[in-house]
Amino acid sequence: MFFSLIGINVKNSLSPVIYKYFFLKSNSKINYKKISIPYKNIYLIIYYLRKNIISNITIPYKKKLIKFCNYISKNSYYSNSLNLIILKKNSLYGYNTDGSGFLKNFTKINFLKPLKIFLIGTGGAGRSIFNLLKRKFIIEKIIIYNRTLINTKKFIKLFNISKISRLYTLNKKKKIKNYILINTIPEIYVKKIIKKLIFKKCISYNINYKIHNSLDNDGVKMLYYQASESFKIFLNER
Structure with missing residues:
Protein backbone atom coordinates (compact mmCIF):
# COMPACT_ATOMS: atom_id res chain seq x y z
CA MET A 1 0.00 0.00 0.00
CA THR A 97 -7.20 19.00 7.89
CA ASP A 98 -5.24 22.26 8.46
CA GLY A 99 -8.09 23.77 10.49
CA SER A 100 -8.83 20.69 12.59
CA GLY A 101 -5.11 20.17 13.30
CA PHE A 102 -4.79 23.78 14.43
CA LEU A 103 -7.97 23.62 16.52
CA LYS A 104 -6.90 20.52 18.46
CA ASN A 105 -3.70 22.24 19.53
CA PHE A 106 -5.29 25.68 19.95
CA THR A 107 -7.88 24.47 22.49
CA LYS A 108 -5.04 23.42 24.81
CA ILE A 109 -3.89 27.06 25.09
CA ASN A 110 -5.42 29.43 27.68
CA PHE A 111 -7.07 32.41 25.99
CA LEU A 112 -9.78 34.99 26.60
CA LYS A 113 -13.30 34.60 25.19
CA PRO A 114 -14.85 35.93 23.02
CA LEU A 115 -11.90 35.85 20.65
CA LYS A 116 -10.02 38.82 19.25
CA ILE A 117 -7.99 37.58 16.31
CA PHE A 118 -5.12 39.11 14.39
CA LEU A 119 -4.85 36.93 11.28
CA ILE A 120 -1.79 37.15 9.05
CA GLY A 121 -2.57 35.62 5.65
CA THR A 122 -5.89 34.67 4.05
CA GLY A 123 -4.70 31.74 1.92
CA GLY A 124 -5.79 28.12 2.23
CA ALA A 125 -4.45 27.57 5.76
CA GLY A 126 -5.85 30.90 7.01
CA ARG A 127 -9.28 30.13 5.57
CA SER A 128 -9.33 26.58 6.92
CA ILE A 129 -8.36 27.73 10.41
CA PHE A 130 -10.76 30.67 10.50
CA ASN A 131 -13.64 28.53 9.20
CA LEU A 132 -13.39 26.19 12.20
CA LEU A 133 -12.70 28.97 14.71
CA LYS A 134 -15.82 30.80 13.51
CA ARG A 135 -17.92 27.66 13.95
CA LYS A 136 -16.45 26.81 17.36
CA PHE A 137 -16.11 30.21 19.10
CA ILE A 138 -17.62 33.68 19.20
CA ILE A 139 -15.24 36.08 17.46
CA GLU A 140 -15.53 39.60 18.83
CA LYS A 141 -12.99 41.30 16.56
CA ILE A 142 -10.66 40.37 13.75
CA ILE A 143 -7.72 42.25 12.26
CA ILE A 144 -6.51 40.96 8.92
CA TYR A 145 -3.07 41.53 7.47
CA ASN A 146 -2.66 40.33 3.92
CA ARG A 147 -0.34 41.23 1.08
CA THR A 148 -3.18 41.73 -1.43
CA LEU A 149 -6.37 43.72 -0.86
CA ILE A 150 -8.45 41.67 -3.31
CA ASN A 151 -7.84 38.42 -1.39
CA THR A 152 -8.78 40.14 1.86
CA LYS A 153 -12.08 41.27 0.32
CA LYS A 154 -12.76 37.72 -0.91
CA PHE A 155 -12.09 36.43 2.60
CA ILE A 156 -14.51 38.96 4.15
CA LYS A 157 -17.22 38.07 1.64
CA LEU A 158 -16.73 34.30 1.98
CA PHE A 159 -17.17 34.32 5.75
CA ASN A 160 -19.71 37.15 5.82
CA ILE A 161 -17.63 39.19 8.25
CA SER A 162 -19.31 42.40 9.38
CA LYS A 163 -17.27 43.62 12.36
CA ILE A 164 -13.71 43.84 11.16
CA SER A 165 -10.69 46.05 11.64
CA ARG A 166 -8.92 46.04 8.29
CA LEU A 167 -5.17 46.44 8.39
CA TYR A 168 -3.43 46.48 5.03
CA THR A 169 -0.22 48.35 5.80
CA LEU A 170 1.98 48.75 8.85
CA ASN A 171 3.74 52.06 8.30
CA LYS A 172 4.14 52.73 12.01
CA LYS A 173 4.16 50.84 15.30
CA LYS A 174 0.76 49.48 16.30
CA LYS A 175 -0.30 48.30 19.77
CA ILE A 176 -2.14 44.99 19.91
CA LYS A 177 -3.78 44.08 23.24
CA ASN A 178 -5.54 40.83 24.22
CA TYR A 179 -5.41 39.48 20.68
CA ILE A 180 -4.57 36.01 19.43
CA LEU A 181 -2.09 36.48 16.61
CA ILE A 182 -2.22 33.64 14.07
CA ASN A 183 0.41 33.59 11.36
CA THR A 184 -0.24 31.47 8.25
CA ILE A 185 2.43 32.86 5.91
CA PRO A 186 6.11 31.85 5.59
CA GLU A 187 8.39 32.81 8.46
CA ILE A 188 10.62 34.96 6.25
CA TYR A 189 7.74 37.43 5.68
CA VAL A 190 6.24 37.51 9.17
CA LYS A 191 9.40 38.81 10.86
CA LYS A 192 9.00 42.19 9.14
CA ILE A 193 5.39 42.42 10.36
CA ILE A 194 6.22 41.47 13.96
CA LYS A 195 8.71 44.36 14.18
CA LYS A 196 5.83 46.78 13.57
CA LEU A 197 3.67 45.43 16.41
CA ILE A 198 3.70 46.08 20.15
CA PHE A 199 2.11 43.14 21.96
CA LYS A 200 0.34 43.39 25.30
CA LYS A 201 -1.27 40.32 26.89
CA CYS A 202 -1.35 38.54 23.54
CA ILE A 203 -0.94 34.94 22.47
CA SER A 204 0.91 34.34 19.22
CA TYR A 205 0.73 31.22 17.08
CA ASN A 206 2.83 30.36 14.04
CA ILE A 207 1.66 27.43 11.90
CA ASN A 208 5.19 27.06 10.49
CA TYR A 209 7.54 24.66 12.23
CA LYS A 210 11.03 26.14 12.23
CA ILE A 211 13.87 26.07 14.76
CA HIS A 212 14.09 29.88 14.91
CA ASN A 213 10.42 30.69 15.43
CA SER A 214 9.58 34.37 15.99
CA LEU A 215 6.26 33.62 17.76
CA ASP A 216 5.30 31.80 20.98
CA ASN A 217 3.71 28.64 19.60
CA ASP A 218 4.98 26.94 16.46
CA GLY A 219 3.31 24.49 14.10
CA VAL A 220 4.94 21.19 15.14
CA LYS A 221 1.99 20.12 17.28
CA MET A 222 -0.44 21.37 14.64
CA LEU A 223 1.37 19.21 12.08
CA TYR A 224 1.04 16.21 14.39
CA TYR A 225 -2.70 16.74 14.98
CA GLN A 226 -3.25 17.52 11.30
CA ALA A 227 -1.58 14.23 10.38
CA SER A 228 -3.62 12.43 13.04
CA GLU A 229 -6.86 13.73 11.51
CA SER A 230 -5.69 12.73 8.02
CA PHE A 231 -4.82 9.23 9.21
CA LYS A 232 -8.24 8.85 10.83
CA ILE A 233 -9.91 9.81 7.55
CA PHE A 234 -7.76 7.26 5.76
CA LEU A 235 -8.68 4.49 8.22
CA ASN A 236 -12.39 5.30 7.85
CA GLU A 237 -12.28 5.44 4.05
CA ARG A 238 -10.29 2.33 3.21
Missing part, protein backbone atom coordinates in the same frame (compact mmCIF):
# COMPACT_ATOMS: atom_id res chain seq x y z
CA PHE A 2 1.45 3.37 -1.03
CA PHE A 3 1.28 6.63 0.90
CA SER A 4 3.02 9.78 -0.37
CA LEU A 5 3.83 13.41 0.32
CA ILE A 6 3.62 15.50 -2.86
CA GLY A 7 5.01 19.02 -3.19
CA ILE A 8 8.18 20.93 -4.02
CA ASN A 9 11.32 20.72 -1.84
CA VAL A 10 9.76 18.20 0.56
CA LYS A 11 13.03 16.57 1.65
CA ASN A 12 13.02 18.33 5.06
CA SER A 13 9.38 17.62 5.87
CA LEU A 14 8.56 16.05 9.24
CA SER A 15 5.48 14.30 7.83
CA PRO A 16 7.20 10.93 7.13
CA VAL A 17 8.40 10.68 10.73
CA ILE A 18 4.93 11.42 12.12
CA TYR A 19 3.12 9.04 9.77
CA LYS A 20 5.55 6.20 10.44
CA TYR A 21 4.59 6.53 14.10
CA PHE A 22 0.89 6.17 13.16
CA PHE A 23 1.69 3.20 10.92
CA LEU A 24 3.50 1.39 13.75
CA LYS A 25 0.75 2.23 16.22
CA SER A 26 -1.97 0.78 13.95
CA ASN A 27 0.13 -2.15 12.70
CA SER A 28 -0.29 -0.88 9.13
CA LYS A 29 2.19 -2.05 6.50
CA ILE A 30 2.44 1.08 4.38
CA ASN A 31 5.25 2.45 2.23
CA TYR A 32 5.57 6.24 2.65
CA LYS A 33 7.36 8.23 -0.06
CA LYS A 34 8.34 11.89 -0.43
CA ILE A 35 7.76 13.04 -4.01
CA SER A 36 9.09 16.40 -5.19
CA ILE A 37 7.60 17.47 -8.53
CA PRO A 38 8.35 20.66 -10.51
CA TYR A 39 5.42 23.05 -10.71
CA LYS A 40 4.84 22.60 -14.45
CA ASN A 41 4.48 18.79 -14.26
CA ILE A 42 0.91 18.79 -12.98
CA TYR A 43 -0.05 15.65 -14.91
CA LEU A 44 2.80 13.74 -13.34
CA ILE A 45 1.13 14.50 -10.01
CA ILE A 46 -2.16 13.09 -11.33
CA TYR A 47 -0.26 9.91 -12.24
CA TYR A 48 0.96 9.56 -8.65
CA LEU A 49 -2.48 10.37 -7.23
CA ARG A 50 -3.90 7.48 -9.26
CA LYS A 51 -1.06 5.20 -8.19
CA ASN A 52 -1.16 5.93 -4.45
CA ILE A 53 -4.00 5.08 -2.08
CA ILE A 54 -3.47 8.26 -0.10
CA SER A 55 -1.45 11.40 -0.77
CA ASN A 56 -0.53 14.30 1.48
CA ILE A 57 -0.44 17.53 -0.53
CA THR A 58 1.71 20.51 0.33
CA ILE A 59 2.84 23.80 -1.25
CA PRO A 60 2.36 24.75 -4.04
CA TYR A 61 -0.32 22.21 -5.03
CA LYS A 62 -2.90 22.59 -2.24
CA LYS A 63 -5.14 24.79 -4.37
CA LYS A 64 -4.10 23.59 -7.81
CA LEU A 65 -5.33 20.00 -7.34
CA ILE A 66 -8.88 20.76 -6.21
CA LYS A 67 -10.21 20.72 -9.78
CA PHE A 68 -8.91 17.18 -10.28
CA CYS A 69 -10.89 15.76 -7.34
CA ASN A 70 -14.27 14.11 -7.81
CA TYR A 71 -15.35 15.12 -4.31
CA ILE A 72 -14.05 17.64 -1.75
CA SER A 73 -14.85 18.15 1.93
CA LYS A 74 -16.67 21.20 3.28
CA ASN A 75 -13.48 22.60 4.80
CA SER A 76 -11.68 22.17 1.47
CA TYR A 77 -14.46 24.18 -0.15
CA TYR A 78 -14.22 27.07 2.34
CA SER A 79 -10.43 27.11 2.34
CA ASN A 80 -10.19 26.56 -1.44
CA SER A 81 -7.30 24.20 -0.72
CA LEU A 82 -6.57 20.64 0.36
CA ASN A 83 -3.78 18.73 2.02
CA LEU A 84 -5.07 15.18 1.64
CA ILE A 85 -6.29 13.18 -1.37
CA ILE A 86 -7.59 9.62 -1.07
CA LEU A 87 -8.14 7.28 -4.00
CA LYS A 88 -11.35 5.34 -3.44
CA LYS A 89 -13.16 3.25 -6.07
CA ASN A 90 -11.24 5.05 -8.82
CA SER A 91 -12.38 8.48 -7.57
CA LEU A 92 -10.28 11.17 -5.88
CA TYR A 93 -11.55 12.56 -2.57
CA GLY A 94 -10.01 15.82 -1.32
CA TYR A 95 -9.82 16.95 2.32
CA ASN A 96 -8.30 19.78 4.32
Whole structure:
Protein backbone atom coordinates (compact mmCIF):
# COMPACT_ATOMS: atom_id res chain seq x y z
CA MET A 1 0.00 0.00 0.00
CA PHE A 2 1.45 3.37 -1.03
CA PHE A 3 1.28 6.63 0.90
CA SER A 4 3.02 9.78 -0.37
CA LEU A 5 3.83 13.41 0.32
CA ILE A 6 3.62 15.50 -2.86
CA GLY A 7 5.01 19.02 -3.19
CA ILE A 8 8.18 20.93 -4.02
CA ASN A 9 11.32 20.72 -1.84
CA VAL A 10 9.76 18.20 0.56
CA LYS A 11 13.03 16.57 1.65
CA ASN A 12 13.02 18.33 5.06
CA SER A 13 9.38 17.62 5.87
CA LEU A 14 8.56 16.05 9.24
CA SER A 15 5.48 14.30 7.83
CA PRO A 16 7.20 10.93 7.13
CA VAL A 17 8.40 10.68 10.73
CA ILE A 18 4.93 11.42 12.12
CA TYR A 19 3.12 9.04 9.77
CA LYS A 20 5.55 6.20 10.44
CA TYR A 21 4.59 6.53 14.10
CA PHE A 22 0.89 6.17 13.16
CA PHE A 23 1.69 3.20 10.92
CA LEU A 24 3.50 1.39 13.75
CA LYS A 25 0.75 2.23 16.22
CA SER A 26 -1.97 0.78 13.95
CA ASN A 27 0.13 -2.15 12.70
CA SER A 28 -0.29 -0.88 9.13
CA LYS A 29 2.19 -2.05 6.50
CA ILE A 30 2.44 1.08 4.38
CA ASN A 31 5.25 2.45 2.23
CA TYR A 32 5.57 6.24 2.65
CA LYS A 33 7.36 8.23 -0.06
CA LYS A 34 8.34 11.89 -0.43
CA ILE A 35 7.76 13.04 -4.01
CA SER A 36 9.09 16.40 -5.19
CA ILE A 37 7.60 17.47 -8.53
CA PRO A 38 8.35 20.66 -10.51
CA TYR A 39 5.42 23.05 -10.71
CA LYS A 40 4.84 22.60 -14.45
CA ASN A 41 4.48 18.79 -14.26
CA ILE A 42 0.91 18.79 -12.98
CA TYR A 43 -0.05 15.65 -14.91
CA LEU A 44 2.80 13.74 -13.34
CA ILE A 45 1.13 14.50 -10.01
CA ILE A 46 -2.16 13.09 -11.33
CA TYR A 47 -0.26 9.91 -12.24
CA TYR A 48 0.96 9.56 -8.65
CA LEU A 49 -2.48 10.37 -7.23
CA ARG A 50 -3.90 7.48 -9.26
CA LYS A 51 -1.06 5.20 -8.19
CA ASN A 52 -1.16 5.93 -4.45
CA ILE A 53 -4.00 5.08 -2.08
CA ILE A 54 -3.47 8.26 -0.10
CA SER A 55 -1.45 11.40 -0.77
CA ASN A 56 -0.53 14.30 1.48
CA ILE A 57 -0.44 17.53 -0.53
CA THR A 58 1.71 20.51 0.33
CA ILE A 59 2.84 23.80 -1.25
CA PRO A 60 2.36 24.75 -4.04
CA TYR A 61 -0.32 22.21 -5.03
CA LYS A 62 -2.90 22.59 -2.24
CA LYS A 63 -5.14 24.79 -4.37
CA LYS A 64 -4.10 23.59 -7.81
CA LEU A 65 -5.33 20.00 -7.34
CA ILE A 66 -8.88 20.76 -6.21
CA LYS A 67 -10.21 20.72 -9.78
CA PHE A 68 -8.91 17.18 -10.28
CA CYS A 69 -10.89 15.76 -7.34
CA ASN A 70 -14.27 14.11 -7.81
CA TYR A 71 -15.35 15.12 -4.31
CA ILE A 72 -14.05 17.64 -1.75
CA SER A 73 -14.85 18.15 1.93
CA LYS A 74 -16.67 21.20 3.28
CA ASN A 75 -13.48 22.60 4.80
CA SER A 76 -11.68 22.17 1.47
CA TYR A 77 -14.46 24.18 -0.15
CA TYR A 78 -14.22 27.07 2.34
CA SER A 79 -10.43 27.11 2.34
CA ASN A 80 -10.19 26.56 -1.44
CA SER A 81 -7.30 24.20 -0.72
CA LEU A 82 -6.57 20.64 0.36
CA ASN A 83 -3.78 18.73 2.02
CA LEU A 84 -5.07 15.18 1.64
CA ILE A 85 -6.29 13.18 -1.37
CA ILE A 86 -7.59 9.62 -1.07
CA LEU A 87 -8.14 7.28 -4.00
CA LYS A 88 -11.35 5.34 -3.44
CA LYS A 89 -13.16 3.25 -6.07
CA ASN A 90 -11.24 5.05 -8.82
CA SER A 91 -12.38 8.48 -7.57
CA LEU A 92 -10.28 11.17 -5.88
CA TYR A 93 -11.55 12.56 -2.57
CA GLY A 94 -10.01 15.82 -1.32
CA TYR A 95 -9.82 16.95 2.32
CA ASN A 96 -8.30 19.78 4.32
CA THR A 97 -7.20 19.00 7.89
CA ASP A 98 -5.24 22.26 8.46
CA GLY A 99 -8.09 23.77 10.49
CA SER A 100 -8.83 20.69 12.59
CA GLY A 101 -5.11 20.17 13.30
CA PHE A 102 -4.79 23.78 14.43
CA LEU A 103 -7.97 23.62 16.52
CA LYS A 104 -6.90 20.52 18.46
CA ASN A 105 -3.70 22.24 19.53
CA PHE A 106 -5.29 25.68 19.95
CA THR A 107 -7.88 24.47 22.49
CA LYS A 108 -5.04 23.42 24.81
CA ILE A 109 -3.89 27.06 25.09
CA ASN A 110 -5.42 29.43 27.68
CA PHE A 111 -7.07 32.41 25.99
CA LEU A 112 -9.78 34.99 26.60
CA LYS A 113 -13.30 34.60 25.19
CA PRO A 114 -14.85 35.93 23.02
CA LEU A 115 -11.90 35.85 20.65
CA LYS A 116 -10.02 38.82 19.25
CA ILE A 117 -7.99 37.58 16.31
CA PHE A 118 -5.12 39.11 14.39
CA LEU A 119 -4.85 36.93 11.28
CA ILE A 120 -1.79 37.15 9.05
CA GLY A 121 -2.57 35.62 5.65
CA THR A 122 -5.89 34.67 4.05
CA GLY A 123 -4.70 31.74 1.92
CA GLY A 124 -5.79 28.12 2.23
CA ALA A 125 -4.45 27.57 5.76
CA GLY A 126 -5.85 30.90 7.01
CA ARG A 127 -9.28 30.13 5.57
CA SER A 128 -9.33 26.58 6.92
CA ILE A 129 -8.36 27.73 10.41
CA PHE A 130 -10.76 30.67 10.50
CA ASN A 131 -13.64 28.53 9.20
CA LEU A 132 -13.39 26.19 12.20
CA LEU A 133 -12.70 28.97 14.71
CA LYS A 134 -15.82 30.80 13.51
CA ARG A 135 -17.92 27.66 13.95
CA LYS A 136 -16.45 26.81 17.36
CA PHE A 137 -16.11 30.21 19.10
CA ILE A 138 -17.62 33.68 19.20
CA ILE A 139 -15.24 36.08 17.46
CA GLU A 140 -15.53 39.60 18.83
CA LYS A 141 -12.99 41.30 16.56
CA ILE A 142 -10.66 40.37 13.75
CA ILE A 143 -7.72 42.25 12.26
CA ILE A 144 -6.51 40.96 8.92
CA TYR A 145 -3.07 41.53 7.47
CA ASN A 146 -2.66 40.33 3.92
CA ARG A 147 -0.34 41.23 1.08
CA THR A 148 -3.18 41.73 -1.43
CA LEU A 149 -6.37 43.72 -0.86
CA ILE A 150 -8.45 41.67 -3.31
CA ASN A 151 -7.84 38.42 -1.39
CA THR A 152 -8.78 40.14 1.86
CA LYS A 153 -12.08 41.27 0.32
CA LYS A 154 -12.76 37.72 -0.91
CA PHE A 155 -12.09 36.43 2.60
CA ILE A 156 -14.51 38.96 4.15
CA LYS A 157 -17.22 38.07 1.64
CA LEU A 158 -16.73 34.30 1.98
CA PHE A 159 -17.17 34.32 5.75
CA ASN A 160 -19.71 37.15 5.82
CA ILE A 161 -17.63 39.19 8.25
CA SER A 162 -19.31 42.40 9.38
CA LYS A 163 -17.27 43.62 12.36
CA ILE A 164 -13.71 43.84 11.16
CA SER A 165 -10.69 46.05 11.64
CA ARG A 166 -8.92 46.04 8.29
CA LEU A 167 -5.17 46.44 8.39
CA TYR A 168 -3.43 46.48 5.03
CA THR A 169 -0.22 48.35 5.80
CA LEU A 170 1.98 48.75 8.85
CA ASN A 171 3.74 52.06 8.30
CA LYS A 172 4.14 52.73 12.01
CA LYS A 173 4.16 50.84 15.30
CA LYS A 174 0.76 49.48 16.30
CA LYS A 175 -0.30 48.30 19.77
CA ILE A 176 -2.14 44.99 19.91
CA LYS A 177 -3.78 44.08 23.24
CA ASN A 178 -5.54 40.83 24.22
CA TYR A 179 -5.41 39.48 20.68
CA ILE A 180 -4.57 36.01 19.43
CA LEU A 181 -2.09 36.48 16.61
CA ILE A 182 -2.22 33.64 14.07
CA ASN A 183 0.41 33.59 11.36
CA THR A 184 -0.24 31.47 8.25
CA ILE A 185 2.43 32.86 5.91
CA PRO A 186 6.11 31.85 5.59
CA GLU A 187 8.39 32.81 8.46
CA ILE A 188 10.62 34.96 6.25
CA TYR A 189 7.74 37.43 5.68
CA VAL A 190 6.24 37.51 9.17
CA LYS A 191 9.40 38.81 10.86
CA LYS A 192 9.00 42.19 9.14
CA ILE A 193 5.39 42.42 10.36
CA ILE A 194 6.22 41.47 13.96
CA LYS A 195 8.71 44.36 14.18
CA LYS A 196 5.83 46.78 13.57
CA LEU A 197 3.67 45.43 16.41
CA ILE A 198 3.70 46.08 20.15
CA PHE A 199 2.11 43.14 21.96
CA LYS A 200 0.34 43.39 25.30
CA LYS A 201 -1.27 40.32 26.89
CA CYS A 202 -1.35 38.54 23.54
CA ILE A 203 -0.94 34.94 22.47
CA SER A 204 0.91 34.34 19.22
CA TYR A 205 0.73 31.22 17.08
CA ASN A 206 2.83 30.36 14.04
CA ILE A 207 1.66 27.43 11.90
CA ASN A 208 5.19 27.06 10.49
CA TYR A 209 7.54 24.66 12.23
CA LYS A 210 11.03 26.14 12.23
CA ILE A 211 13.87 26.07 14.76
CA HIS A 212 14.09 29.88 14.91
CA ASN A 213 10.42 30.69 15.43
CA SER A 214 9.58 34.37 15.99
CA LEU A 215 6.26 33.62 17.76
CA ASP A 216 5.30 31.80 20.98
CA ASN A 217 3.71 28.64 19.60
CA ASP A 218 4.98 26.94 16.46
CA GLY A 219 3.31 24.49 14.10
CA VAL A 220 4.94 21.19 15.14
CA LYS A 221 1.99 20.12 17.28
CA MET A 222 -0.44 21.37 14.64
CA LEU A 223 1.37 19.21 12.08
CA TYR A 224 1.04 16.21 14.39
CA TYR A 225 -2.70 16.74 14.98
CA GLN A 226 -3.25 17.52 11.30
CA ALA A 227 -1.58 14.23 10.38
CA SER A 228 -3.62 12.43 13.04
CA GLU A 229 -6.86 13.73 11.51
CA SER A 230 -5.69 12.73 8.02
CA PHE A 231 -4.82 9.23 9.21
CA LYS A 232 -8.24 8.85 10.83
CA ILE A 233 -9.91 9.81 7.55
CA PHE A 234 -7.76 7.26 5.76
CA LEU A 235 -8.68 4.49 8.22
CA ASN A 236 -12.39 5.30 7.85
CA GLU A 237 -12.28 5.44 4.05
CA ARG A 238 -10.29 2.33 3.21
